[in-house]
Amino acid sequence: MSDHINELFDEDGNLIGALLTAEAWTAVKPVVLAKLGLAEVARPEVMPEPTDDWETLKEYWDFPYPVDTDVACEHCGNATDDWAADDPRKFRLTAANLAGLVSFQCQNCQAKVVKKHFKDTITTECTPFRDDKVRSKEGRY
Ligand SMILES: [Zn+2]
Structure with missing residues (x-):
């Protein structure tokens, strides 16, 4: 792969996750959060006016x-x-x-x-x- 990404496998060879360098994570974080529907969490919450x-x-x-x-x-x-x-x-x-x-x-x-x-x-x-x-x-x- 690359120095930025380390895929992690269990003993049976199943992919269980991935480890990213800080640089890689910073680059893809907004995309990942958006894909997972977590983008709002990263931004300050704007409540509608009551x-x-x-x-x-x-x-x-x-x-x-x-x-x-x-x-x-x-x-x-x-x-x-x-x-x-x-x-x-x-x-x-x-x-x-x-x-x-x-x-x-x-x-x-x-x-x-x-x-x-x-x-x-x-x-x-x-x-x-x-x-x-x-x-x-x-x-x-
Ligand atoms: Zn002011």
Whole structure:
């Protein structure tokens, strides 16, 4: 074969697997993952926006102020007056619930922006993006 591929056989001569060099594996990994239907695992998961939850929150809005649609990222300065009107999105909705907790992901720097709606005020928390998950995956080879 080649220095890059070592086929492994059991004592009866049946092929049981193959060993690839790091170089060979890096070259064929995307193809192998795609063939096995595992390609999504290699990419960060993109969840659809839970717009139904947002619609429900608006429907049952019982705060003494109008529905707010502005989002701002303290981390990179990205900002919008109406996140839902942006195309493409500056901020993606990641969660909304009836308690008034609405989360977004900044599409510029991936920071998480959480808006908490209280009776008399709205607070915003901005958490910079950490790709711990991706890094630990890459650390394995
Ligand atoms: Zn940002």
